[in-house]
Amino acid sequence: MEINKIIITNLPAFYKINLFNKISECEKIFVVFTGKTAEVRNEDFFKKDLIKFDYIDLSGRSSSIKYLLLLKLLITANYKELVIGGWDEPLLYIAAFFSPKKKNSVIVESSIYESQTQGLKAEIKKFFLKRQNCAYASGKSQIQLLKALGFNGAIKKTKGVGIFNYVNQPVYEGRKNVKDFLYVGRLSEEKNLSLLMRVFSQLADFNLHIIGFGPLEKHLKSTAPKNVKFYGSIDNNKLHIYYTNFDVLLLPSKSEPWGLVVEEALNNGMPVIASNKVGCVDEVLVDGYNGLVFTLDDNSDDNLRNTILQIADIITYNKFRHNISDMDFSKISDEQVKIYTR
Incomplete structure (x- = not known):
C-alpha cells in the first residue's frame, strides 16, 4: 500500500475530518483514530459518516491490539510521511520511535500558555521531539512552545487546527446597539x-x-x-x-x-x-x-x-x-x- 501520509489522531472530530477530506483530494492519506477521549462532547461533534479517506478506528480495542495494528501498518505501508497528532498518549511515542525520523512530523496544538516547559513532562516532550523532522504548529504560541522545548526541525505554521463548517460570509449590516x-x-x-x-x-x-x-x-x-x-x-x-x-x-x-x-x-x-x-x-x-x-x-x-x-x-x-x-x-x-x- 503506497501512501503519501499516515496521520495519527485521537478522534474523528468534524473539523479534523473536514481537514483530512481536503488533504485527501490532493494526495493519498490513511488516518488512524486512536480512540483516546479527552472530554464529553455533543453527539454531532463526531461525524464518521463524512469521511472520504481510508482509515482505521482503534476505539474500544485493547492497548496491545492497538500497538500491533499500528506497527503492522507502519511495516507494510509504503508511506512518505507519518504525521503524529500530538504527544499525549503512549501509542504516539511508539509510532515516533518505530518510524524513521526523516519521515516523522508532529501536529502541535498545545500552546506555551498551558504546556509545561520545565520538569519531567517537559523532558519527555523534548525526547519525543528529537524524533521529529517537522512540526505543524497551529499558531504563534505553539511555535513559542516548540522553541522553548528546544525543537530544531522545520516548523510550518498552519493557522488552524482543522476546518470548521464555514458558511458564506454574511453581508455587512450595521447594528444600532450592542447588548x-x-x-x-x-x-x-x-x-x-x-x-x-x-x-x-x-x-x-x-x-x-x-x-x-x-x-x-x-x-x-x-x-x-x-x-x-x-x-x-x-x-x-x-x-x-x-x-x-x-x-x-x-x-x-x-x-x-x-x-x-x-x-x-x-x-x-x-x-x-x-x-x-x-x-x-x-x-x-x-x-x-x-x-x-x-x-x-x-x-x-x-x-x-x-x-x-x-x-x-x-x-x-x-x-x-x-x-x-x-x-x-x-x-x-x-x-x-x-x-x-x-
Whole structure:
C-alpha cells in the first residue's frame, strides 16, 4: 500500500475530518483514530459518516491490539510521511520511535500558555521531539512552545487546527446597539467563567448568554447574576442561530490552545473579545480589526469590563462587523490545506 501520509489522531472530530477530506483530494492519506477521549462532547461533534479517506478506528480495542495494528501498518505501508497528532498518549511515542525520523512530523496544538516547559513532562516532550523532522504548529504560541522545548526541525505554521463548517460570509449590516454577549464552550475551570460572572454582575445593562455544559455548571448557575442565561448543550449545526442573533462572542480562557469557536463566530459576522491566552489571537482574531484582546493579569476584571465597554461603542463595533464581512474563510481553509500538502 503506497501512501503519501499516515496521520495519527485521537478522534474523528468534524473539523479534523473536514481537514483530512481536503488533504485527501490532493494526495493519498490513511488516518488512524486512536480512540483516546479527552472530554464529553455533543453527539454531532463526531461525524464518521463524512469521511472520504481510508482509515482505521482503534476505539474500544485493547492497548496491545492497538500497538500491533499500528506497527503492522507502519511495516507494510509504503508511506512518505507519518504525521503524529500530538504527544499525549503512549501509542504516539511508539509510532515516533518505530518510524524513521526523516519521515516523522508532529501536529502541535498545545500552546506555551498551558504546556509545561520545565520538569519531567517537559523532558519527555523534548525526547519525543528529537524524533521529529517537522512540526505543524497551529499558531504563534505553539511555535513559542516548540522553541522553548528546544525543537530544531522545520516548523510550518498552519493557522488552524482543522476546518470548521464555514458558511458564506454574511453581508455587512450595521447594528444600532450592542447588548447581548455570548459564550460557547465547556463550563470548566480553564475557561475562566468566574471572571464573566464577576464582570457581568457589574454590567447590568448587558446580557450574557452561555452555551455549553461541564463540571462547573451547577456552581456557575448558583453564582450567576440576573443578566446571565444558560442554554445547556446546543447542536453544532444550530450554533449559527446564536452567533447571528447575539452581538459579541466572549472567550476569557486562562489557557486555550486555539479557540475554534472564535473562527465560527467570525464566520457568522460576530466580533469577538478574547483573552491574550487564546491560541488564535493574532492568527485569526486580530486586536482592533475584528475584535478585541484583553490581558489576563491582576487587573483582569477591569481589563475585561473596559474591553466590553469599548466594543459596545457602536462605531467601533460596526467597524469590526464591516471588517469581518471582508474575511474569506474558504481561502483561510485552503491555505491550511496547502501547508500540509506542499
